[in-house]
Structures are given as C-alpha cells and as structure tokens.
Amino acid sequence: PRLGETGCAVIVPRGDARPTLEDLTAFLVGKGVARFKLPERLEVWPELPMNPSGKIQKFIIRQQLAQQGERTSS
Numbered sequence: 001p002r003l004g005e006t007g008c009a010v011i012v013p014r015g016d017a018r019p020t021l022e023d024l025t026a027f028l029v030g031k032g033v034a035r036f037k038l039p040e041r042l043e044v045w046p047e048l049p050m051n052p053s054g055k056i057q058k059f060i061i062r063q064q065l066a067q068q069g070e071r072t073s074s
Contacts, residue, residue, distance in 0.1 A: 009039040010061055012047055019044075 009024055021042040028038055049060040 006041065007037065007039040008041040008043060008065055010043045010045055010048065010065075012045055 009021075011019065011024070013019060019042075021039070024042055025038055029035070043065070049057040051057055
C-alpha cells in the first residue's frame with residue numbers, strides 16, 4: 001500500500017467456503033508474510049474481472065474498491 005492506503009484482499013471462495021479476515025490472516029502468517037503486509041480488509045466477490053486473455057484486471061478492482069470507500073466515507 002502507498003502512504004495513507006490500507007491493504008485489502010479480494011477473494012473468490014471455492015464452493016460454500018466463507019473465509020474470514022481472521023482465517024486469511026492466520027493463513028498468511030503461517031506462510032511467513034510480514035505483519036505489515038497483511039490486509040486490513042477482506043472483500044468476497046463472486047468473480048474477478050478479467051480481460052479476454054484471462055488476466056485479472058487489477059485496475060477495475062482498484063476503481064471499484066475506491067468507489068466503495070468514497071460511499072462509506074460520505
């Protein structure tokens with residue numbers, strides 16, 4: 001994250017799984033991820049936006065999360 005930003009994980013769970021932020025944090029800590037890199041927020045989406053070649057369109061994710069942040073801060 002850049003100055004003033006917080007980390008957010010966007011996931012698409014498999015099947016009926018509904019992981020929580022605590023579940024994700026425990027998993028990442030177990031994998032050796034540094035604490036300052038852990039997400040502070042978890043978003044569960046039905047699918048990730050992809051381009052025709054199958055690459056995740058991260059800029060769309062950023063835009064949608066920024067719009068959500070604007071709505072919640074108003």
